[in-house]
Amino acid sequence: MRPIEHEGTPPDDSAAIAAEICARLLEWGEGASRGRVTDWLHRLCDLYRADPAALWLYVAWQTGNPVLIAESFEERGAKVALDKQGVHQATTKAFAAIRRVAPELAKAMRETFEAHAPEAKRAVI
Numbered sequence: 001m002r003p004i005e006h007e008g009t010p011p012d013d014s015a016a017i018a019a020e021i022c023a024r025l026l027e028w029g030e031g032a033s034r035g036r037v038t039d040w041l042h043r044l045c046d047l048y049r050a051d052p053a054a055l056w057l058y059v060a061w062q063t064g065n066p067v068l069i070a071e072s073f074e075e076r077g078a079k080v081a082l083d084k085q086g087v088h089q090a091t092t093k094a095f096a097a098i099r100r101v102a103p104e105l106a107k108a109m110r111e112t113f114e115a116h117a118p119e120a121k122r123a124v125i
Contacts (some may be wrong), residue, residue, distance in 0.1 A: 025037055025041075043101070043102065043105075044058070044059075046101045046102075047097065047098065047101055047102075050097035050098070050100055050101050051093055051094050051096075051097035053090050053091070053093065053094040053097075054094040054095075054097040054098045054101070056094075057091065057094045057095070057098070057109070058098065058105070058109070061109050061112060061113070066116045069112060069113055069116045069117055070116040070117045071117070072084075072117070073085075073087040073088050073091070074087075076091075095109070095110065
């Protein structure tokens, strides 16, 4: 069983987590193509350069986990020591960065957030 498949939280060992990510990237590259994986990694870098919060917003969305997407601004703020308004501002800025990097991605993400997170419908993201 791979480390990420254990029930509960993943191991605290950063090396084990990095090894798992690398193994999955290699697996993906063999199944799809290395070019496709490289393009995805470039997208991560582009999002990070545009706004680090954009990268993390994208990563949460990419999991497909509606629980992460549906977290309220208050819940997300508790994880990063921001108040609700600060999370709203950071999210708005992150979505603007995503729109600059990949408008089609921003549209798809916005639709998902609006479907799962009531605050997103009222927010200018």
